[in-house]
Amino acid sequence: MIEAVAKNERRKKAFRLICFLVSWQLWTGCSSERKTKEWTGADDYAANIKSSIPELRAFEGGTTEVDLRLKNSGKKEWSSQTQNPCLVSYHLLDEAGEVLKFGNARTVLPHIVRPGKEVSVEVRVKAPLNRGTYRLEFDLLREGLAWFKDSGSPTLVIPLKVVEKSWIGETKFESSVPEFMDLQKLIRLTLENDVVEFQGRTGRIHGFTAGAGYPQVWLRDAATIIPASRFFYPDAYLVSWLEEHLAFQKPDGGLEDWIDAKGRSDKNTVETDQEASAVHSAYQVFLLKGKGWLEKKVGGEAVIGRLEKAIEFLFQNRFDREHGLITGAHTADWGDVDPEDADQKAIYVDEKTRWTADIYDQSMCYESCRELSAMLSSLGAREKADLWLRKAASLREAADRFLWQEDKGFYRVHMHLDAFPHEFDEDTIFAMGGNAQAIISGLSDPGKAGRIIQAALERRDQFPISSISGSLLPPYPAGFFKHPAMDEPYEYQNGGQWDWFGGRLVLAMFENGFSLQAREELIEIVRKNIRNGGLFEWDTKDGAGRGSDYYAGSAGSLARALFEGYFGFKLGEKSLGLELKLGADEGRVRLHLPAAGLSLSYEYRPVRPESKIILAYESDYSGPAEVRVLVPWAFFGADDRETGKKMLEVRRDGTAFPFRWLGRNQDDFIVVETDLRKHSLEIRLGDTH
Numbered sequence: 001m002i003e004a005v006a007k008n009e010r011r012k013k014a015f016r017l018i019c020f021l022v023s024w025q026l027w028t029g030c031s032s033e034r035k036t037k038e039w040t041g042a043d044d045y046a047a048n049i050k051s052s053i054p055e056l057r058a059f060e061g062g063t064t065e066v067d068l069r070l071k072n073s074g075k076k077e078w079s080s081q082t083q084n085p086c087l088v089s090y091h092l093l094d095e096a097g098e099v100l101k102f103g104n105a106r107t108v109l110p111h112i113v114r115p116g117k118e119v120s121v122e123v124r125v126k127a128p129l130n131r132g133t134y135r136l137e138f139d140l141l142r143e144g145l146a147w148f149k150d151s152g153s154p155t156l157v158i159p160l161k162v163v164e165k166s167w168i169g170e171t172k173f174e175s176s177v178p179e180f181m182d183l184q185k186l187i188r189l190t191l192e193n194d195v196v197e198f199q200g201r202t203g204r205i206h207g208f209t210a211g212a213g214y215p216q217v218w219l220r221d222a223a224t225i226i227p228a229s230r231f232f233y234p235d236a237y238l239v240s241w242l243e244e245h246l247a248f249q250k251p252d253g254g255l256e257d258w259i260d261a262k263g264r265s266d267k268n269t270v271e272t273d274q275e276a277s278a279v280h281s282a283y284q285v286f287l288l289k290g291k292g293w294l295e296k297k298v299g300g301e302a303v304i305g306r307l308e309k310a311i312e313f314l315f316q317n318r319f320d321r322e323h324g325l326i327t328g329a330h331t332a333d334w335g336d337v338d339p340e341d342a343d344q345k346a347i348y349v350d351e352k353t354r355w356t357a358d359i360y361d362q363s364m365c366y367e368s369c370r371e372l373s374a375m376l377s378s379l380g381a382r383e384k385a386d387l388w389l390r391k392a393a394s395l396r397e398a399a400d401r402f403l404w405q406e407d408k409g410f411y412r413v414h415m416h417l418d419a420f421p422h423e424f425d426e427d428t429i430f431a432m433g434g435n436a437q438a439i440i441s442g443l444s445d446p447g448k449a450g451r452i453i454q455a456a457l458e459r460r461d462q463f464p465i466s467s468i469s470g471s472l473l474p475p476y477p478a479g480f481f482k483h484p485a486m487d488e489p490y491e492y493q494n495g496g497q498w499d500w501f502g503g504r505l506v507l508a509m510f511e512n513g514f515s516l517q518a519r520e521e522l523i524e525i526v527r528k529n530i531r532n533g534g535l536f537e538w539d540t541k542d543g544a545g546r547g548s549d550y551y552a553g554s555a556g557s558l559a560r561a562l563f564e565g566y567f568g569f570k571l572g573e574k575s576l577g578l579e580l581k582l583g584a585d586e587g588r589v590r591l592h593l594p595a596a597g598l599s600l601s602y603e604y605r606p607v608r609p610e611s612k613i614i615l616a617y618e619s620d621y622s623g624p625a626e627v628r629v630l631v632p633w634a635f636f637g638a639d640d641r642e643t644g645k646k647m648l649e650v651r652r653d654g655t656a657f658p659f660r661w662l663g664r665n666q667d668d669f670i671v672v673e674t675d676l677r678k679h680s681l682e683i684r685l686g687d688t689h
């Protein structure tokens with residue numbers, strides 16, 4: 001027992017160290033180039049910087065390291081452990097020496113460096129997304145005060161050669177929207193940098209870490225990675241990590257938050273979405289591999305049985321019977337930090353925990369109940385399948401009764417289950433993550449979905465946030481959360497921008513008839529990430545990247561918005577279809593699912609002089625399908641939708657072909673029932689026009 005307790009403490013210390021490093025990255029990034037007090041003197045801080053490397057080379061968006069030898073030629077010692085710490089960084093310049101990106105990642109000194117002493121530091125450099133020749137200007141700074149260069153200290157400039165990266169795999173696309181081409185790079189780079197492989201309880205494990213600074217495989221993050229990874233990686237990367245997580249399942253059905261290569265695990269107990277995330281992951285695998293995998297034994301128990309136990313855990317341990325809602329600790333929307341603690345205890349339930357029922361957890365559980373029902377139904381377990389459908393319906397009814405705000409047009413972030421008075425009206429806070437999840441899970445009906453989307457757009461315009469990814473608008477006031485990572489508004493989960501959830505909201509817009517607006521919001525998110533040079537865990541209100549770099553949750557969420565929302569890839573339990581929303585854009589898309597052995601490709605081309613759209617498609621899918629094409633009315637010169645519907649005709653392979661109309665809020669689709677063998681559709685003005 002003593003040995004087990006000691007081992008658990010070592011695991012917790014390792015986890016706290018990881019979180020400290022991530023928090024350090026958050027903190028050191030927050031003060032950037034602002035000056036908070038006067039620089040102390042021209043001779044106080046100066047450095048001689050040398051390197052034996054004449055030139056650096058890296059792939060587009062990739063990383064490389066450079067060893068620097070630093071000599072303290074000033075009067076003051078350097079320390080990275082004090083207020084306004086001394087850190088090493090660099091400025092990215094173009095070939096002519098003009099600044100492209102002033103603020104970049106900081107590197108901590110290994111120890112105090114006194115005047116006259118030297119130290120070696122390995123600095124990690126992140127290359128720009130586009131190939132070419134650049135220059136890196138290395139310098140030191142006192143964070144929040146000034147760079148050493150400001151006092152005349154010499155810098156070191158090293159050329160950087162960025163070369164194009166050739167990606168392996170069949171999935172790729174070309175788009176007339178340059179931002180989407182850059183997003184393709186960002187997604188591939190992120191996945192490649194997060195790949196992990198190790199020996200686990202169930203065999204050789206392949207999967208993805210959550211991002212830089214998070215070496216573990218996190219269950220909730222991994223569930224959102226699959227919409228990206230399924231197009232580029234074989235089934236081992238979709239299945240093995242999930243089976244390993246299931247092998248860590250507790251006797252009561254509960255699942256861990258993360259596992260790692262050393263066999264360790266832990267759970268952020270203020271969260272309630274781990275079990276639902278496991279079911280959602282399994283459902284995505286089921287769509288690719290079929291029902292046979294559900295009966296595979298993990299630790300002597302079938303996958304489907306473990307999934308049932310996981311959701312039963314929620315209804316036994318995280319369920320308020322009075323209101324019929326799933327419960328969780330008071331956090332910021334979907335977050336993992338409670339307002340009571342200023343240290344790592346903020347992620348664990350304890351005697352100070354304030355209990356709530358939030359919209360995010362209802363949406364996650366609702367979706368998992370329906371997905372579990374579908375998987376059970378495929379195995380012929382109709383009675384069990386019906387039971388989980390009834391539980392889902394009950395959750396939806398309770399969420400509508402207790403969480404929906406008809407006067408505001410969105411769900412409240414949560415309802416309190418114990419006394420916790422606030423000095424502000426918490427119900428005015430728009431919880432973007434939970435409301436977005438309510439739409440894409442199907443918990444909200446189409447009418448509510450439209451109102452939520454309108455509320456999100458209004459809040460984005462009302463508050464000083466650079467994209468639709470703002471997580472809480474308005475944020476909780478300063479000091480409400482005691483943890484230093486989020487004790488100020490627009491910090492971390494307290495109002496910071498999270499593409500992990502912004503991507504879900506964009507997908508919801510694409511799926512609910514707001515495609516033109518969704519396209520613009522997605523482009524704005526990508527532009528933010530291009531400026532940052534990567535997909536980060538979160539961003540400040542003005543869009544500066546913070547937290548973990550190469551954040552896989554962002555890649556998965558944005559990939560889903562792009563591939564499912566914009567490019568219209570629709571994979572069902574027994575179906576494959578297309579719902580294209582390219583409008584007047586051009587695109588050539590090839591999608592391949594290695595785990596399913598399935599491919600689909602198409603070329604979409606608006607021909608402006610002839611006012612027609614040509615869609616040529618081909619797939620090895622053999623069943624019947626439905627192809628929907630968003631009609632860009634302005635492209636066809638239609639003054640109104642009803643007149644426009646009388647103007648258009650459809651031809652398949654040169655012959656007139658029957659179609660029907662589908663309207664959804666601001667979107668109109670031409671719908672064709674067809675197979676996905678090689679065909680060419682032409683949408684054009686009719687001969688009598």
